[in-house]
Structures are given as C-alpha cells and as structure tokens.
Amino acid sequence: MARMKFLCDSERCIDCNGCVTACKNANETEWGIQRRRVVTLDDGEIGKEVSISVACMHCSDAPCMAVCPTNCFYPTEDGLILHNKDTCIGCGYCLYACPFGAPQFPKQGAFGARGKMDKCTFCAGGPEADPALEAQKYGANRLKDGKLPLCAEMCSTKALLAGDAQEVSDIFRERVVYRGHRNGAWGATQQEPGLSELARQAAELATDAARS
Amino acid sequence: MKYRKRNRGWFSLVALLLAGCLFSLPSVAQPQGGPPADARKELMQTLPGTTSDYWRNVQGGVTGTTSSRSPGAETLIMVQGEQWRNWRNHWVSPGGLIALGGSAAGILLFWLLVGPVKLEHPRTGRKIERWTRMDRTIHWYVASLFIILGFTGLMLLYAKWFLQPILPGGVWAAFMTAAKNIHNYLGPLFALGLLAMILKWIRHNAFNRVDLKWFAKGGGIVGKGHPQAGYLNGGEKVWFWIVTFVGLTVVISGLIADFPNFGQSRETMQITLLVHGIGALILMAASFGHIYIGTAGTEGAFEGMKTGYVDESWAKQHHDLWYHAVKDQAIDEAELEARKAGNSQTAANPTQAS
Ligand code: SF4
Ligand code: SF4
Ligand code: SF4
Numbered sequence: 033m034a035r036m037k038f039l040c041d042s043e044r045c046i047d048c049n050g051c052v053t054a055c056k057n058a059n060e061t062e063w064g065i066q067r068r069r070v071v072t073l074d075d076g077e078i079g080k081e082v083s084i085s086v087a088c089m090h091c092s093d094a095p096c097m098a099v100c101p102t103n104c105f106y107p108t109e110d111g112l113i114l115h116n117k118d119t120c121i122g123c124g125y126c127l128y129a130c131p132f133g134a135p136q137f138p139k140q141g142a143f144g145a146r147g148k149m150d151k152c153t154f155c156a157g158g159p160e161a162d163p164a165l166e167a168q169k170y171g172a173n174r175l176k177d178g179k180l181p182l183c184a185e186m187c188s189t190k191a192l193l194a195g196d197a198q199e200v201s202d203i204f205r206e207r208v209v210y211r212g213h214r215n216g217a218w219g220a221t222q223q224e225p226g227l228s229e230l231a232r233q234a235a236e237l238a239t240d241a242a243r244s
Numbered sequence: 245m246k247y248r249k250r251n252r253g254w255f256s257l258v259a260l261l262l263a264g265c266l267f268s269l270p271s272v273a274q275p276q277g278g279p280p281a282d283a284r285k286e287l288m289q290t291l292p293g294t295t296s297d298y299w300r301n302v303q304g305g306v307t308g309t310t311s312s313r314s315p316g317a318e319t320l321i322m323v324q325g326e327q328w329r330n331w332r333n334h335w336v337s338p339g340g341l342i343a344l345g346g347s348a349a350g351i352l353l354f355w356l357l358v359g360p361v362k363l364e365h366p367r368t369g370r371k372i373e374r375w376t377r378m379d380r381t382i383h384w385y386v387a388s389l390f391i392i393l394g395f396t397g398l399m400l401l402y403a404k405w406f407l408q409p410i411l412p413g414g415v416w417a418a419f420m421t422a423a424k425n426i427h428n429y430l431g432p433l434f435a436l437g438l439l440a441m442i443l444k445w446i447r448h449n450a451f452n453r454v455d456l457k458w459f460a461k462g463g464g465i466v467g468k469g470h471p472q473a474g475y476l477n478g479g480e481k482v483w484f485w486i487v488t489f490v491g492l493t494v495v496i497s498g499l500i501a502d503f504p505n506f507g508q509s510r511e512t513m514q515i516t517l518l519v520h521g522i523g524a525l526i527l528m529a530a531s532f533g534h535i536y537i538g539t540a541g542t543e544g545a546f547e548g549m550k551t552g553y554v555d556e557s558w559a560k561q562h563h564d565l566w567y568h569a570v571k572d573q574a575i576d577e578a579e580l581e582a583r584k585a586g587n588s589q590t591a592a593n594p595t596q597a598s
Contacts, residue, residue, distance in 0.1 A: 039289070052311065071310045071317075089290055095325055095326055101424075116413075128328055128517070131286070
C-alpha cells in the first residue's frame with residue numbers, strides 16, 4: 033500500500049495561504065479551526081525569508097496516538113493517522129504531544145472546556161459510514177474518490193505536494209537536480225554557498241525517508 | 245482521607261518511601277512500545293532541505309509569523325511534545341502502577357505478617373470526643389472527592405489498556421467522557437475542601453519533641469512500650485503535611501490544567517500535567533497506608549472518624565498525653581446515646597486540648 037505524505041518545497045512556497053483557504057473550503061471546518069497553516073520564518077528579511085506550509089504530518093509513530101487517553105486515533109493502510117470524534121473527550125493531550133501543532137479545538141462549553149479535536153485528515157474523512165455525517169464531522173473524503181488533498185491540489189506554485197511518499201519525493205528530487213544546475217534561477221539558492229549540495233543531500237534523505 | 249494514624253503512622257511513611265523508590269525505577273513495562281516518533285525524520289520527509297543547522301534552529305523552537313490563531317501556531321516544531329510523551333508514557337504511567345501496586349502489596353504483606361494493632365486493654369465503654377461534626381464533615385467530604393477524583397484520574401491514565409478492549413465503542417466513549425467531566429468539575433470542589441481541611445487542622449500539626457521521640461520509637465514498633473503522643477501523633481502529622489504540600493501541588497496544577505482558557509502554552513500544560521499526575525499518584529499510594537491504618541490496621545480507630553468518639557482505652561493507648569488532658573470529659577456510652585438521641589448538640593468541644 034502507498035504511504036501518503038506531504039512535502040513542502042520551501043523554495044517555492046510564497047506564503048499565499050492558498051492551501052489554508054482550500055482546506056477550509058474543502059472541509060468546512062468550524063470557526064476558529066485551521067487544519068493547515070503557513071509559517072513564515074524571518075519574515076521580511078530579504079534572502080532569508082522562508083515559508084512552510086504545515087498540517088498534520090501523519091507521523092509514522094504518532095505521538096498524538098500514543099498519549100490519547102481514549103485511543104481515538106487509528107492508522108490507516110495508507111499510513112494516515114485519523115481519529116474518531118465520537119470517542120474524543122477534548123482533553124488536549126494530542127496537542128501537547130504533537131510536535132507540529134496539528135490538533136485544533138473548537139472552543140465549546142463552560143470554563144474554556146474544549147470541544148472535540150479536529151485535524152487534517154489528508155482529506156480522507158473519518159470513521160463514519162454515512163457520507164453526509166462523515167462530511168459534517170470530518171470534512172471531505174477526497175481520497176475515497178481517487179482525488180488528492182485539496183490543499184496540495186490548489187497550491188499555485190506546487191510547493192505543497194501530497195500523495196505517495198515515493199512519488200512526491202521523486203518529483204522533488206527532479207526539481208532539485210534541475211535547480212542544482214541553474215542555481216541562479218532561484219533567488220534564495222544564491223544566498224547560501226553550497227546550497228545545491230545541501231539540497232542534493234536533502235533529496236537523498238527524503239528518498240530514504242520515503243522508503244523507511 | 246481519614247485522619248487517624250495511631251501507632252502505625254510510621255507505616256505510611258515506609259509505604260511512601262517504598263513507593264518512591266519503586267517510582268524511580270526505570271520503566272519495566274513499556275506499554276506503549278517502541279521509541280517515540282522522531283519529529284526530525286517527519287520534518288525532513290515533509291520539508292526536504294532541512295539541514296543539520298536548520299534542524300538546530302527548528303529544535304530550539306524557531307518561530308515565525310502565521311495567520312493561524314491556534315495556540316503555539318507560530319512555532320514551527322515543538323520537540324518537547326515527544327519528551328512529554330516519553331515522560332508520560334514511559335515513566336509516569338508505569339511508575340504510577342508500580343507505586344500503587346507496591347503500596348498495596350506492602351500493606352497487604354504488613355497486614356499478613358504483623359497484623360492489626362489491637363487494643364491492649366478492654367474497652368472501658370467510656371467515650372471521648374475526638375473529631376467534631378465539622379471535622380468529620382470536612383474529612384469525609386475531602387475523602388469522597390479524593391476517591392472519585394482518584395478513580396476518574398486513573399481511568400484517564402490507564403483505562404485504555406484494559407477497559408477499551410472489553411467495552412463497545414459507544415459505552416467506552418460515554419464512560420471516558422463522564423470520567424473527564426466528573427474529574428474536571430469536581431476538581432475545584434476538592435480544592436475548596438482541601439483548603440478548609442488544612443486551615444481547620446493546621447494548628448494541631450506543628451511538630452514537637454514528643455513527635456521526635458515518637459519517630460525514634462518508630463511509632464511503637466521499636467523498643468518496648470508505646471511512645472507518647474498528644475492529640476495527633478508524629479505519623480498523623482506527617483500525613484497531614486503530605487496532604488498539605490502534595491495535595492496543594494496537585495490542586496494548583498489541576499486548576500491550571502482544568503481551565504485552558506487562559507492561554508497557557510503547550511509547554512506549560514505539559515509540565516502541569518506531569519506534576520499533576522506524579523503528585524496525585526504519590527498521594528494515592530500514600531493514602532493506601534492512611535486508609536489501612538485508619539480502618540483494618542488499628543482496632544478502635546475508625547469509630548473516631550465515624551462517630552466522632554473514641555473509647556477511653558484507645559485514647560490512652562494511642563494518644564496518652566491527649567487522654568490525660570481530656571479524660572475528665574469522657575462520658576458513658578449510654579449518656580452518649582442519650583445525647584445523640586436528644587439532638588446533635590455535641591456542644592462542648594473537648595478535642596481542642598493538644
Ligand atoms: S497530529 Fe501531530 S503527532 Fe499526530 S500524526 Fe499529526 S503531526 Fe503527528
Ligand atoms: S483531545 Fe481527543 S483526540 Fe486528543 S488526546 Fe484527547 S481524547 Fe484524544
Ligand atoms: S489534506 Fe485536506 S484536511 Fe489536510 S490540510 Fe490539506 S486540505 Fe486540509
């Protein structure tokens with residue numbers, strides 16, 4: 033079975049927040065819930081600024097799953113980490129364990145009690161047989177229809193890639209090889225000497241990781 | 245938490261120390277299996293180009309700007325999450341089991357080998373008031389909440405290992421939702437009770453020379469004869485201070501965790517929850533000792549917190565100094581019955597001589 037992964041090419045991401053908007057639109061998430069976010073580091077510093085789109089990474093050994101007191105997470109055959117909102121008690125432990133800040137909570141109830149956790153499903157819905165209910169609780173199930181996550185599909189620069197880990201890193205490797213030969217084509221790559229070398233290493237890492 | 249420790253107060257100390265030692269053992273059971281996920285690996289996969297230098301930055305919690313309002317959204321990666329997972333799953337969870345199991349096993353062993361402390365002299369039938377109605381109300385209020393909170397807390401920590409596999413999904417969800425809500429709503433009520441208890445009893449709990457001798461005699465286990473004791477013996481005072489310090493720690497951390505609406509950071513919550521769990525598990529392990537000493541472990545002790553009155557023989561045996569101070573207030577059983585039947589005017593407050 034394929035192992036699904038995201039890949040964000042920070043050389044390409046332009047902080048347009050298209051992925052964020054696409055996600056919000058595809059999944060009709062509640063007010064205040066943003067499954068994907070773009071983090072811009074060194075904002076405004078020419079040559080240093082870099083933007084990265086982050087959502088749930090669907091970790092291989094997911095910390096959220098390990099700490100959840102009700103065991104509502106489950107891994108799918110595609111290597112996704114989905115969860116069951118019926119069992120979620122809104123304790124927030126997944127948020128405290130997740131390195132990527134992926135779990136989101138609607139504010140609900142007295143004294144700041146959290147509602148049920150929501151996070152990126154890789155547009156694969158959740159454990160609900162009825163499609164209408166599934167859409168209402170978990171958002172779109174595009175994977176079922178043979179479509180890829182909307183955030184990546186809508187990315188205007190194709191910085192954000194989603195799909196089979198192997199394919200995604202192959203695409204990236206190709207890009208890096210291409211960039212490596214014409215360093216000047218990409219503004220940021222000129223700033224650091226030896227970046228093409230680093231990028232090559234990184235591409236290898238990505239391939240390794242995809243194989244693991 | 246019952247408030248009697250009588251002679252064997254030392255025992256809760258031993259149980260606590262034992263629990264403490266066991267607690268610090270490396271986790272034997274690793275119920276969650278495998279090493280924690282590697283955020284670095286995940287990041288490299290998602291963001292190829294993550295070099296070692298870059299990772300150092302990221303690991304240091306590099307922040308940027310983002311449009312997300314989610315707490316901590318501006319931080320790219322929070323590696324502490326994995327440390328928290330490790331602490332919680334590989335130390336606190338197994339450690340708690342060892343502490344609770346060790347404490348229970350130790351008490352059982354003690355009970356089998358040494359047995360309960362019997363009254364040395366037959367009951368005289370004359371009763372002395374030891375705990376006023378107010379004392380008892382506070383005690384049982386705190387005790388019942390302690391048990392409910394302890395139970396629901398343990399469920400949040402352990403139930404997924406043994407209850408989930410045997411419950412149907414819907415029941416499991418309802419059970420855990422109830423556990424969480426009960427725990428979160430009763431917590432602040434426990435805090436109030438604990439405060440009242442500390443304020444009500446603190447004046448009896450200053451250590452003095454008598455306590456030193458009491459400790460030297462191990463509460464009656466070392467050497468001959470019972471060590472002297474006033475209204476409260478050294479063991480009871482130790483339990484009081486454990487309840488005060490560990491209890492307040494658990495209460496304060498509990499309140500921070502209970503009200504996430506003050507913008508606490510994830511890192512704050514991680515530490516808070518660890519402190520809360522460790523403190524609560526220590527308290528529970530120690531409370532086993534207290535419960536044993538106050539019930540099966542000491543003949544004649546439980547009636548003090550149940551009825552408010554203890555028998556003269558018991559008072560003399562376990563709290564001789566206090567007994568000598570208040571013995572003139574002893575009343576016949578019949579008189580006590582009459583008093584109780586009359587109305588609850590237990591009026592005079594003979595317990596206060598310490
Ligand atoms: S919620 Fe966080 S920890 Fe869980 S799979 Fe997603 S990124 Fe990993
Ligand atoms: S908030 Fe829900 S999903 Fe997250 S750890 Fe708690 S019960 Fe599990
Ligand atoms: S995969 Fe779907 S749910 Fe996840 S961030 Fe993209 S659009 Fe949102």
